[in-house]
Amino acid sequence: MNWNTLSLLAYVPYSKIPQTCIVEGDKGGYYLGVRIENISYPLTISCLQAACCICLSYGETPKIIYIEHPTHPQIEFWKKEFDCTLISGALTNNIILKEYKEPYITSKIDVLKPLLATAITKNSNFPVSAVLDTNEFSFTGVNIEVSDWSMGLCAERVALSKALASGNIDFSAISVHTLKGEFSSPCGACRQVLKEHLPLSKAKLFHANDTYSEHFINDFLPYNFSSKSLGD
């Protein structure tokens, strides 16, 4: 395993500059995060944000950050947030990355409900869970909150970060569940991100009151921002 191979997993159609990192958790898991750009640039998920939020979603606290070039603008934030050590340069061979993909989940709600307990919602106390499907596999996600609200991630984007870091890019559906609230529904930022990765698929919404609805992601974001001049 080396940085060049891992960098192929980054989604960087706009900058063409791949960035990846690995976060080691306090229980010894290794979590890969890749940069996921968005056509609306500020919605881009950094490799550090992805790796740290994924690590936290598995119940581990980030302890060591492995990154090829220690110049990433978010490094200071994440280092300080969890008192992490930084290791830069070539990767050693003893790193075995956490497997994110799960066998295809047929009964979504049976997974979405217990998953809520793993959300980290110190500020909102509003847990959200998500399952992102390919035809063969599923990727779960929960919302993660850290001291800077803008550095956390929604459940949908944790699931997407896991899927892309696993080399999966063809998605068939996303399911979302909230513990509270009237209508479980992806936020505007997630709609923009989902539109970029699974525009023709459905969002399956499992509402807090045990009702269900499904919607085409395309219908969630009419007149969305797009431009052929970006990503050419």
Ligand code: THU
């Ligand atoms: N949240 C999600 O996880 N998904 C959404 O689509 C809406 C918002 C989370 C983010 C934050 O942790 C909490 O809900 C309150 O905004």
